Amino acid sequence: MTPKKIRKRPQKLQPQILIFDVDGVLIDVRGTYWRSALETVRYLSGKRVTYAQLHDWKSKPGYNDDWRMTADWVTSLGRPVTYAEARLAFEKFYWGSDGKPGNVRNEKFLITPGQVERWARRFELNLFTGRTRREFSFTFDRWPSAPHFHTVITMDDVKNIKPHPEGLLKILGRRAPSSALYLGDNVDDALAARDAGVPFMAILPRGAHGYRQRAARFRELGALALLPRATDLSAWLAPA
Numbered sequence: 001m002t003p004k005k006i007r008k009r010p011q012k013l014q015p016q017i018l019i020f021d022v023d024g025v026l027i028d029v030r031g032t033y034w035r036s037a038l039e040t041v042r043y044l045s046g047k048r049v050t051y052a053q054l055h056d057w058k059s060k061p062g063y064n065d066d067w068r069m070t071a072d073w074v075t076s077l078g079r080p081v082t083y084a085e086a087r088l089a090f091e092k093f094y095w096g097s098d099g100k101p102g103n104v105r106n107e108k109f110l111i112t113p114g115q116v117e118r119w120a121r122r123f124e125l126n127l128f129t130g131r132t133r134r135e136f137s138f139t140f141d142r143w144p145s146a147p148h149f150h151t152v153i154t155m156d157d158v159k160n161i162k163p164h165p166e167g168l169l170k171i172l173g174r175r176a177p178s179s180a181l182y183l184g185d186n187v188d189d190a191l192a193a194r195d196a197g198v199p200f201m202a203i204l205p206r207g208a209h210g211y212r213q214r215a216a217r218f219r220e221l222g223a224l225a226l227l228p229r230a231t232d233l234s235a236w237l238a239p240a
Helices: 030-045 051-060 066-076 082-096 113-119 133-140 166-172 187-196 211-219 230-236
Strands: 017-020 124-128 149-153 182-185 198-203
Touching: 017 166, 030 051, 030 066, 030 082, 051 066, 066 082, 113 124, 113 230, 124 166, 149 166, 166 182, 166 187, 182 187, 187 198, 187 211, 198 211, 198 230
Parallel strands: 017 124, 017 182, 124 149, 182 198
Antiparallel strands: none
16 A cells, blocks of 8 residues: 655744845735736837746746736847836836826735735844835825834835845845845845845746746745745745
């Protein structure tokens, strides 16, 4: 008789500091940043592009910055575009223009205030995001859970954006990197965590485009686990 395979239980972690990326971790951005990126590329290049292509670009280091990604993507399609041109076009779709609402109105939180409150009772909570301060504030200033986050680092708060670890190091200050845990969904998040020496977990929903390749890359970069949702983190945390 073949013995049953024993399922390995998650190793219980005891961080003092939890640091979260925002997009794809706390907020569903499929209808906001992703849609804006596709619309920007279509508008500037005149060509139809797909979500599969978007994910291929997002899986490359340095493209947590959607403006850089769209500029390079459009340029690769034969229409040279500067970073500034890509940003201007992107923001029209994201924020809206000519009286038309922007995609930012589609933002949806992936986590409840109750979950944030439970974590806040035990850990110092922080955010390290590739958003601008304006993009961050538009959504988070109205969220009841926002006050639970001790420090928020946006792209406006650093000289070097992801994958540079500057944002994580600012949050840590003089504290040991091993005292923290960072959750992100992008290769740039994993690279930043690795270079800061901060333990990392990747948010990667089952069935996501390029799951196997992305999972392998996250593991190569030292991810402790692949979580379908940020809420699954609780299973990995030692009890109070």
